Amino acid sequence: MADKRYLDAIHDALHEEMARDGRIVVLGEDVGRKGGVFGVTEGLYEAYGEARVLDTPLAESCIIGVALGMAVNGLIPVPEIQFADFIHPAFDQILSEVARLRYRSNNDYACPMAIRVPYGGGVHGALYHSQSIEAFYAHVPGLKIVAPATPDDAKGLLKAAIRDPDPVMYLEHKKLYRSVRGDVRDGDHVVPIGPAAVRRPGRDLSIFAYGLMLHEALAAAETLAKEGVEAEVVDVRTIKPLDVTTILASVERTNRALIVHEDNRFGGFGAEIAATIAEEGFGFLDAPPTRLCGPDVPGVPFSTPLENWFMLDAEKIAAAARNVVAY
Amino acid sequence: MADKRYLDAIHDALHEEMARDGRIVVLGEDVGRKGGVFGVTEGLYEAYGEARVLDTPLAESCIIGVALGMAVNGLIPVPEIQFADFIHPAFDQILSEVARLRYRSNNDYACPMAIRVPYGGGVHGALYHSQSIEAFYAHVPGLKIVAPATPDDAKGLLKAAIRDPDPVMYLEHKKLYRSVRGDVRDGDHVVPIGPAAVRRPGRDLSIFAYGLMLHEALAAAETLAKEGVEAEVVDVRTIKPLDVTTILASVERTNRALIVHEDNRFGGFGAEIAATIAEEGFGFLDAPPTRLCGPDVPGVPFSTPLENWFMLDAEKIAAAARNVVAY
C-alpha cells in the first residue's frame, strides 16, 4: 500500500506495463521529452527510448490511425490524446476503424489498444479544454470505456485496459490529477473492466457517478448523512460495458436513483443509466430516476463565475438528492 | 396537394429555396452534374450553375469547414454528406466549430447552415452505408436535428432548416426515398422545427418513432388494432429540440411508452426519450418505459439474413408493444 496521487498512479501503470511488455508503445503529442502536458508520461522517454515513446505530429486522426496499424502488426499501442476536446478529428478512425475491425473481419483481425484521454472541467479550461466525451463513445459497439475516480482504480484499470484484447478508451479526469490522493495496492494489481463499486452503502437513495463527480457525490453523502439521509454512492467506473447488475441491485435496496455527471444532460450518458433503471428496475422505484448533469450549453465557459455555474458540486448534488428523497 | 415521393419532396424544397434566395449554395460530393448519388440534387447544377451547386473534393471536414466560412460571409450553405456513415471526418468541424460559433462569440457570429445527411439501413448497405447518427449529434448543444418521415414533412422541414438562423442537421432516410409517397401541400409551406406529431391516436400505449421506423410503427399499430390494442403513434420528427410537451401528454393519455429506433440501443437517442418520460412522466406510467432498438453490434451487416436480423419491422414492434401492454 502506498499513498499516491491519481496522476502518479497512471504514470506508474504505464511505467510498469512498458517494463513488463516490450510490445507496448506510447504515442501522442508531447509525450516524449516533455513527459506530456500534464506530466503523466514523465520519464518514459528516458527509460524506453523514442521508438517506444513517440512524439507524433499534431494530428489526432494520424495518432489513432497509425496505432491501428501498429496493433495489427504486433505492437500494443497506448495513444494519448492531449485533451478530450481534441479527440474529434480521430472520431472516424475510432468509430469506423478501431471499434469495427474485429467485427467487420469476423474475428480475423483484432485491435488491442488503450487510448488515454484526459478530460473534464473545473480547471479554467473553458469550452475547449474541459470537455467530457463519454456519451459519444458509449454508443460505439466494439469499444470499452473506463473512467477511474481513485488512484487505485486509475492504476488497476489502466493495466486492464492495456492488457485487454480489444480497444479501450481510458478517461482520466484532469482535475483529479493532483487534487486526489489515495492508497494504491502494491504489486501488479489489475482492476477488471466492468464491475462498478459501491463506495458508500446507504438505504435512502442511490447516487450513480464516476470521475470527478464521484468525489462530489461522496461529499454530498456526508452532508446528507448529517441530515439523517443515507445515500448509497456507486462508482460506475466502467462506462462500457455497464454493470447493470450492480446498478439494479443498488436501486432494489434504496428504491431511489440519482444519476450524476459533469457532461451536459441532453443525450448524455446519464440517459442510458436512467433509462435502464426505469425499464429494468421499474418495480423497485419509489421515485423517478433523476438525472443531475451539466447544463446544455456548448462547453464549460471560462470566467470563474460562469465555470462555477456550470460545474456540479457536493451542494448541488445534495440538493438534488433531497428532492429525490422527498418525492 | 400533390402526391410525391419522399425524394422528390426534398428535391423540390431545394429547388424552390434556391430560386427564392440567391445566397443559398449546395455543396458536396457528386451533387453537380450527377445530381447526387441518390438523385436528390438532380437538375440544380443546370438551373443554378456550378458556383452555387458545387462538386467538392472528397473531404467531409472540408465540406463543413468551408461551409462555416461561407455562412460567416453572407451565404447560406446547404452541404450534403453523401452517406451518414461518412460524416465522421467532419465531427470536429460540426461539434467544435459550427455548433459553437454563436455561443463562443457571445452572439457576435452566427452559423446558419442546413446539413443534409442521407442515413439508415435496410438498403443492403452493410456496416458503412446504413448508419444512423442522431445519437452523436443530439448531445451537441448549438445544433438542431430533424428527421422527417413523410414527403410533406421532408419538404416543409427542409425549408425550415434552410431558413433557420442556426445550424440544422437534416436526416433523410435512404430507404424512404423511393419507397414512400404522400401528399405534399402546394406552395411555400414550412413545417416548424420542434413540434412532434401524433400520427395515430390511441389509448393503450404510446409508440415514439421517427424516420423509417415511424412507418413500421404505424403498420404495427394496424396489426395491434386488429387485436383490440389501440396504439398511439407519435412521430418525433425533430430530435433536437425535443418536443417533451407532446411526448408527456401522450404518455399521460396512454400510461405506457414504447420508444423505437433503428440505431443500436446502448447510449442511443431512445435513452433520452425514455429517461425523460421516466423522470417527468413517472406518475403517468403503468409500465416501464421500454426501448426497442437495433442490436448493439458495429453496424448493419450485409448479407440478407443478417440485415433482416438487424432491422426492426412492424412485427417486432407489435411484439414489443404486446409486452408493454401486458405488463
Add this chain to the structure above:
Amino acid sequence: MSVPDIKTESREDVTPKSLGLSDADVLDMYYYLRLARAVDDRMWALQRSGQAAFVISGQGHEGAQVGTVYALNREKDWLVPFYRSVAAVLTKGMPAAEIFLIQLGKAPDPSSGGRQMPGHYGHRHYKILSTSSPVATQVLHAAGIAYAAKVRQTGEIALTELGEGSTSEGDFAEALNFAAIHRLGVIFVVENNGYAISVPLRKQMAVPNVAMRAAGFGMPGVTVDGSHVLHAYAAARDAAARARRGEGPTLLEVMVPRLTAHSSDDRQEKYRTPDDIAHDRARDPVHMFTEELRGWGILTEAREKEILSRIQHEIDIGTEIAEEAALPDPATATRYVYAEPPEPGFRP
C-alpha cells in the same frame, strides 16, 4: 511553381529482360491480369442475374495492381487494399473462389463472413488488411504497420492503394507526413482514373498529378502509366528496394482508365462524354499487355489458350463454390464484437 520529379519510363526501354524478369514471371503476371478481369466480369454477371446486390469493379486498374503487388515479397509484405483491389488481392494470393464468396456475402466469406458489402477485401493469412468503406483511412493503417515492422525489425514493407479522389481526405496527408518523418517502408499507390465517382480531376485538385504532393512531405513522387504492367512493376520494385534500404516511403501514382461505371449503382454516361469513355477503352491494360507479350514473342496462342482455360476453370469452380455456400446464420450476428468469450452480466 516547382516541378516534382515525375519518372515516366517510355515504353521501349522497359522489357522483361531490362527488368530481369523471366518469361515465366511475366506469364504469371499475365495470368493474374486475365484472372482479375475474368473474376470481375463474373462479378457483373452475378449482379445482372440478381445473385449479387452490388458490384464495385477494378476494370482498368488491373495492370497497375498486378505490376505493383508483384514487386512485393508476397508472402512477407503487407497489402492494405481498397474496394477496387480485385487484381491486387488475387496477386497477393487470394483464390478466385474467395472473391465470389465475398461477392455473394456467404458464410465462408473469408473477409467478413458476409458482414461487409462486396469489395471489402481482407485476409490475415495473405497479409491483406481488412478493408472498410471510408476512403483514405487505410493509408494511416499502412503507415502504422510499417512503423511496427521497423520497431520489430521484421523487414516487412506495406503497400497501400487508394484512388486519386481519396487523396483529398486529410488522412492521406497525415499518413504521408508520418511515413516520411520515420522513413517508413510504405508504398503509397494512388490509382488515378480521373474521377471520384462523377467528379473530374480538375474539381478535385489544382495539380495535374497527385505525385506532385510527394515532395512537400519529403518523399519521391513517381507517376507511371498504369496500363503498362511492367512500368508499374518497375516503379514499385524501385520503391520496394528503397523501402527495404530504410530510405523511406514512395508516393507512386499509376494513371489508369476506369472501364466501368463507378459501381453497379452508377450511370457514367450522365457525366462522361462518349469520347472520354472511348479514350479509356483504348487504354485497357489487358489489351495492352497482351499486345506487348505477343510482340516480345512470349505469349504464343497455345500459351494464351492454356492460361485462359485454366482461368475459366477457376472461375467456374469458384462461382460454384460460392453459389453452393450457405448464407450466414443470424445466430452468429452478435459474435466478435469483442474477443470471445465475452464477459457475462454486463451490457452491452
Add this chain to the structure above:
Amino acid sequence: MSVPDIKTESREDVTPKSLGLSDADVLDMYYYLRLARAVDDRMWALQRSGQAAFVISGQGHEGAQVGTVYALNREKDWLVPFYRSVAAVLTKGMPAAEIFLIQLGKAPDPSSGGRQMPGHYGHRHYKILSTSSPVATQVLHAAGIAYAAKVRQTGEIALTELGEGSTSEGDFAEALNFAAIHRLGVIFVVENNGYAISVPLRKQMAVPNVAMRAAGFGMPGVTVDGSHVLHAYAAARDAAARARRGEGPTLLEVMVPRLTAHSSDDRQEKYRTPDDIAHDRARDPVHMFTEELRGWGILTEAREKEILSRIQHEIDIGTEIAEEAALPDPATATRYVYAEPPEPGFRP
C-alpha cells in the same frame, strides 16, 4: 526531390523606399509592433499577479504578424487568427483595452463575453473571425470566407494564421486543396517557430520548410524571415495582389522565434537547450526592426519616446478598464446557444 520556389529577400534590397512605404507607414508598423509587445508583457504581468489564469503569448511572432496584416485592406479584408495573433488583431484594429478584457475574461470581452480562454480573439466589427482552440480548423473557414467573397464579388480577401505544427492536421491540406481548386483569395500564413509545444520541427515533418507543401496543391509557396517586418510585408503584399487579381491563394511561411514558453503552463527549459533559446532571442523582431529603422534614419530617439509613451498610456488605460470591468453574470450563461428568442416548451 524537387526544390520549391522559396523566395527569401536578402535584407539589403528591402527598404521602405523599395516597397513604396512612407516614413509614416513604417512608423505606424513600428507602433503596432511595440504595442503588441507591450500588451503581451502586460498579459504576463497580469498572470504573475494572479489576475489572469493563463497566458498564451505572441512574443517573437509580432513582426511577421504586423507585416502581413499591414499588407491587407484592413477595413475590407478578413483576418482568421489563432491564439498567438496578438499583434495581428491589434494591427487589424482591435484596441489594447479589448485584449485585456479578453485576458481577464470580463463581461465586456468583445470576443466571447468571458466565455473563452485568453487568446481566443474574434470581433465581427473588425472582420476578425472568432477563434476556437482546435488547431487548423480555421484554415478551412478562411477558404470558405474567400469562396463567398468570390461568389458575391465583394473583392475581399482572407488572411489566416497558424503554427507550423498545426499544418500536420488534415484540415490544413484540405483547405489548401480547396482554395487552389477555386483560385480563392486566401493568404495562408504559417508562423514557423520550430516547435509544436515541445515537439521540434524534425519530428513534425520531413521537410525543412512548410512552404514546400504549396507546389503539390498548385499554389506558390514562399518562405521569409518573419523577424524582418518588411520582408513579411513584401511577401504578403505580393500574395494579396495575386489574390485580388483572381490568381488564387499563396502559402506564406514566416520563420519566427518563440521567445516565451508555449504558454504560462509550459516550462520550455525542459526540452530546449540554452543555446537554442539564446539563438531565438537574437532574432527578436522588436530589436531588429528598431535597428533597421534607426539605420534608415527613420526612427529618431524623440519619435521612439513619443511612440512608447503613447503605448504606455494605452496599456495603462486598457488594463484599468479591464480590471474595473465586471465579471460575466451567470444568469447570462445560457444565452446565445441559439438565436434569440428561443422557442419555449422544447428541450434543450
